[in-house]
Amino acid sequence: EVQLVQSGAEVKKPGESLRISCQGAGYTFTDYWITWVRQMPGKGLEWMGRIDPIDSFTKYSPSFQGHVTISADKSISTAYLQWSSLKASDTAMYYCARHRQPLDPFDSWGQGTLVTVSS
Amino acid sequence: EIVLTQSPGTLSLSPGERATLSCRASQSVSSSYLAWYQQKPGQAPRLLIYGASSRATGIPDRFSGSGSGTDFTLTISRLEPEDFAVYYCQQYGSSQGYTFGQGTKLEIK
Numbered sequence: 001e002v003q004l005v006q007s008g009a010e011v012k013k014p015g016e017s018l019r020i021s022c023q024g025a026g027y028t029f030t031d032y033w034i035t036w037v038r039q040m041p042g043k044g045l046e047w048m049g050r051i052d053p054i055d056s057f058t059k060y061s062p063s064f065q066g067h068v069t070i071s072a073d074k075s076i077s078t079a080y081l082q083w084s085s086l087k088a089s090d091t092a093m094y095y096c097a098r099h100r101q102p103l104d105p106f107d108s109w110g111q112g113t114l115v116t117v118s119s
Numbered sequence: 120e121i122v123l124t125q126s127p128g129t130l131s132l133s134p135g136e137r138a139t140l141s142c143r144a145s146q147s148v149s150s151s152y153l154a155w156y157q158q159k160p161g162q163a164p165r166l167l168i169y170g171a172s173s174r175a176t177g178i179p180d181r182f183s184g185s186g187s188g189t190d191f192t193l194t195i196s197r198l199e200p201e202d203f204a205v206y207y208c209q210q211y212g213s214s215q216g217y218t219f220g221q222g223t224k225l226e227i228k
Contacts, residue, residue: 045207047217061216095163105154105211109163
């Protein structure tokens, strides 16, 4: 069974750093891109960026470029989303999802990681 | 950036009725790289339709997609209680990246 298992909920203060993870199981991790999607409270879905785990090639949405970093460690089938300095406006649910190629839909999703940033 | 506009924002129907959800793009979506996702409260989105009209694995045939260019439709032929959720369209054919519509909430009347 294909699974994307995300790390648990986080509560952070503004200015703190954070890295959340997404581990793939039940498939060959390097055969699929991993993408990250933000969902702010009560709002819709926003694509943040994607990574090819085979060579860590990344592409970011212009809206998120420079604000987050996407990385991957193919040896442990895990992708990451990280912030160097969180803001209250980063409070959201973050989902990872996989797609076989850039021109493919997201056919499997993680369960989501809730990030709360509050002083 | 391709902007997707979904209508209506909220659709109130009863089980057994037919639902028609619309997604309009600000420019043509190349090669029908248009998908539909269902999201229930507290859950991750689930892929329903890709390539504008192909059902994803395990999706019941009461769900169907149609359209091309800038106008796309998701139809649910006979609503089941478990179909009441939020539905998002997404384009994945732009070199600039992917965009989602703002969502249509399908609620029980």
